[in-house]
Amino acid sequence: MQPVRAIDLGLMTCRVCAQVIDRATVGANVRCVRCHRVVTTRMRGSVEKSLALLIAGMILYFPANLLPVLHTSSVRGSSDSTIIGGILEFWDTGSWDIAALIFLASVVVPVTKFLAIGLLLWTVRWHSAWARHERAKLYRFVEFIGYWSMLDVVVVAITCSLLQFKALASAEPGLGIVFFCAVVVSTMMAARSFDPRLIWDTPGGGA
Amino acid sequence: MERLVAPIKVCRDCDTAYAEVELGRGELARCRNCHAVVARHPHADIDKALAIAISCAILFLIANLTPVLGIEVAGTRTEANIWKAVLSMGGGWTTLSAAVLVVTMLLAPMLQVLLVIWLLSFARFERRSPGFAQVLALLHELRPWSMTEVFLLGSLVAIVKLANFLPIDAGPGVWALGGLTILLAMLARLDPSSWWALEHLEKP
Numbered sequence: 001m002q003p004v005r006a007i008d009l010g011l012m013t014c015r016v017c018a019q020v021i022d023r024a025t026v027g028a029n030v031r032c033v034r035c036h037r038v039v040t041t042r043m044r045g046s047v048e049k050s051l052a053l054l055i056a057g058m059i060l061y062f063p064a065n066l067l068p069v070l071h072t073s074s075v076r077g078s079s080d081s082t083i084i085g086g087i088l089e090f091w092d093t094g095s096w097d098i099a100a101l102i103f104l105a106s107v108v109v110p111v112t113k114f115l116a117i118g119l120l121l122w123t124v125r126w127h128s129a130w131a132r133h134e135r136a137k138l139y140r141f142v143e144f145i146g147y148w149s150m151l152d153v154v155v156v157a158i159t160c161s162l163l164q165f166k167a168l169a170s171a172e173p174g175l176g177i178v179f180f181c182a183v184v185v186s187t188m189m190a191a192r193s194f195d196p197r198l199i200w201d202t203p204g205g206g207a
Numbered sequence: 208m209e210r211l212v213a214p215i216k217v218c219r220d221c222d223t224a225y226a227e228v229e230l231g232r233g234e235l236a237r238c239r240n241c242h243a244v245v246a247r248h249p250h251a252d253i254d255k256a257l258a259i260a261i262s263c264a265i266l267f268l269i270a271n272l273t274p275v276l277g278i279e280v281a282g283t284r285t286e287a288n289i290w291k292a293v294l295s296m297g298g299g300w301t302t303l304s305a306a307v308l309v310v311t312m313l314l315a316p317m318l319q320v321l322l323v324i325w326l327l328s329f330a331r332f333e334r335r336s337p338g339f340a341q342v343l344a345l346l347h348e349l350r351p352w353s354m355t356e357v358f359l360l361g362s363l364v365a366i367v368k369l370a371n372f373l374p375i376d377a378g379p380g381v382w383a384l385g386g387l388t389i390l391l392a393m394l395a396r397l398d399p400s401s402w403w404a405l406e407h408l409e410k411p
């Protein structure tokens with residue numbers, strides 16, 4: 001059975017409260033009758049916004065990895081560590097499980113998001129009908145994994161609040177963590193700016 | 208022009224339109240096309256959700272008023288919880304990260320819990336809370352920015368990280384965070400977006 005699409009029925013749906021609105025009964029620029037948020041048939045400038053945020057995230061990912069995220073000093077001297085440096089340190093001290101966890105949250109998750117959102121935008125841009133169901137799943141997966149990248153930010157913050165023993169041992173956050181935070185926020189916003197309905201807006205969409 | 212008479216539900220992920228169906232208790236309807244959840248049984252278990260939300264509020268207080276982690280070295284004791292972690296990022300450019308932490312670890316979960324309690328304590332007495340629509344819309348928008356579970360996992364990583372060379376201990380806050388994570392997940396499963404069905408309630 002061919003699915004019936006709301007856009008073809010002249011209906012639009014509120015992204016926030018799921019209220020269905022008959023486009024014929026309202027003007028072009030409307031707010032939802034129920035929650036008063038702006039309602040459109042498709043999110044306005046979805047691809048452009050999402051792409052801009054994605055590129056911003058990818059650029060910010062460089063300083064996030066090159067600059068130190070943690071500055072520690074103790075009686076044995078002081079050191080700066082980057083995200084990758086911290087992972088290697090865990091690995092070297094035998095905590096391979098923690099190393100794997102942080103690697104997953106700080107490297108695998110952001111890179112997966114870059115590739116996934118990039119793929120979604122690219123295929124939508126060319127009105128591709130390729131693997132629609134899989135892309136729909138990929139979109140939901142990206143939304144689901146998004147915020148776990150904040151893990152390293154939390155670890156750095158907790159470490160800094162605990163290691164406050166003056167000359168004996170102390171820790172301070174490095175500039176890299178600011179860029180890393182910005183990567184998480186911008187990629188989350190990129191995923192949320194993407195309108196998943198565009199995947200099905202292709203000839204024979206919703207099949 | 209023809210008008211549509213049947214109540215219609217639309218899949219938010221792929222825009223497929225469906226005639227609304229009557230769902231049984233605990234049932235949910237998935238999109239035939241893309242398998243996203245289109246509708247859930249609208250009769251939210253208000254008492255259950257309210258009980259969970261109030262427990263969340265209590266655990267949230269414990270998690271923020273007691274230490275999550277602590278270290279004692281040569282008579283000096285340092286402690287960590289959400290607010291202290293935020294403060295340690297304060298000063299200079301890293302204040303920007305502190306701001307993100309305040310929103311995601313403190314404000315978003317706190318507001319979420321308070322708004323649910325507000326909404327449901329009225330709904331419990333068959334009343335529609337003041338600002339009903341705004342509250343539910345805000346709940347929807349807050350959801351992705353609430354990251355309590357990430358703080359819990361971060362605390363556990365910090366224990367392993369520092370336990371190698373410092374005597375680190377877990378405070379009551381870590382248990383409160385654990386409970387909070389579970390309860391917030393249960394609350395999310397009750398699906399606040401289905402509470403739009405409470406719209407028909409009278410205004411107080």
